Structure formats: structure tokens, C-alpha cells
Amino acid sequence: MRNLSLKTKTFLLLLFIVTVTALPLMVYYAKTVQGLSDFGSDRDIEKTLSRAVELESTPDGKEAAALASRKYAQIQALRGSVTRDVLTFTLLYFAVVTGAALLAGWIFISRITRPLQSLTEATERMSRDDLSSPITESAGGELGRLIESFNRMQSELAVLREQRAIAE
Numbered sequence: 001m002r003n004l005s006l007k008t009k010t011f012l013l014l015l016f017i018v019t020v021t022a023l024p025l026m027v028y029y030a031k032t033v034q035g036l037s038d039f040g041s042d043r044d045i046e047k048t049l050s051r052a053v054e055l056e057s058t059p060d061g062k063e064a065a066a067l068a069s070r071k072y073a074q075i076q077a078l079r080g081s082v083t084r085d086v087l088t089f090t091l092l093y094f095a096v097v098t099g100a101a102l103l104a105g106w107i108f109i110s111r112i113t114r115p116l117q118s119l120t121e122a123t124e125r126m127s128r129d130d131l132s133s134p135i136t137e138s139a140g141g142e143l144g145r146l147i148e149s150f151n152r153m154q155s156e157l158a159v160l161r162e163q164r165a166i167a168e
Contacts, residue, residue, distance in 0.1 A: 007113040014105035018098050025097075029090040036083050045072060115139040115147060122150065131158040
């Protein structure tokens with residue numbers, strides 16, 4: 001973890017945050033499926049409806065009991081459909097929200113790390129005695145002030161080096 005770049009570390013942190021914030025969605029899905037699992041699956045009701053069809057003596061009664069049994073079977077079929085719809089919605093929502101959060105995070109992270117990368121490269125050039133290339137990357141806030149200060153220092157060092165060369 002120590003050798004990872006700031007961008008990678010920040011992205012991993014963002015990924016962790018998105019995953020943690022998605023937990024309520026996963027809990028919602030689990031609770032919904034758990035609630036739906038009991039919906040339309042009571043064996044006692046199924047047995048009672050089957051017996052009602054068998055025991056009913058009138059044709060209208062048999063038809064009513066058979067209709068009730070079919071409707072109960074439709075509830076079971078509906079349960080599967082609703083469960084699939086909930087799963088589809090949950091996965092789609094999770095993918096869209098996670099994707100949007102990661103994209104926004106990556107853009108945000110890049111806005112911070114790009115100027116830092118430029119500053120790092122300029123510092124390395126300066127350590128090799130190259131004082132001719134200032135940082136052209138712009139940034140706001142503290143990072144912008146740091147870049148301005150670095151460019152000023154680099155420029156002043158170049159002037160001092162020229163004055164020393166003339167004096168020798």
C-alpha cells in the first residue's frame with residue numbers, strides 16, 4: 001500500500017466509501033426478497049384450497065374453490081416476477097450510482113493529482129539542475145499557491161545562478 005500513488009490510494013478510498021454507502025441498498029434487497037419468499041407459499045393454504053375443490057358438493061362451489069386455487073397459484077408466479085424486478089432494479093440502481101460516484105470521484109481525484117504530478121516532475125527536473133521549465137498546470141487553493149511559489153522559487157534560483165556565473 002505504501003508504493004501506491006496518491007491517485008490510486010484516493011480511488012481505493014472512494015471505492016470503499018461507495019461500497020459502504022451501497023450497503024443499505026443490499027439490505028433493502030435482502031429484506032424485500034425475504035418478505036417476498038413467504039408471499040404466496042403457505043402450504044396450509046394450498047392444501048385447504050385443494051381440499052375445498054375436492055369437498056365442495058355444488059358445481060358453483062367447486063368452480064369458486066378452483067378459481068381461488070388458480071388465483072393463489074398466480075400469486076406464487078407473481079412473487080417470482082416481483083423478485084426478479086426487485087433484483088433488476090437493485091442491480092441497475094447499484095451499477096448506475098456506483099458508476100456515477102466512481103466517475104465523479106475519478107474526475108475529482110484527477111483534478112488534485114494532476115497538479116501534484118506536475119509539481120513532482122518539476123521538482124525532479126530541478127534536482128537535475130533544470131531550472132528552465134516552470135509548471136504550467138493550474139490549480140486553485142493551496143495547491144495553486146504552492147505551484148506559484150514553486151515557479152517563483154525556480155525563477156529566483158535561475159536568476160541567482162546567472163548572477164553567480166557572471167560574478168565568477
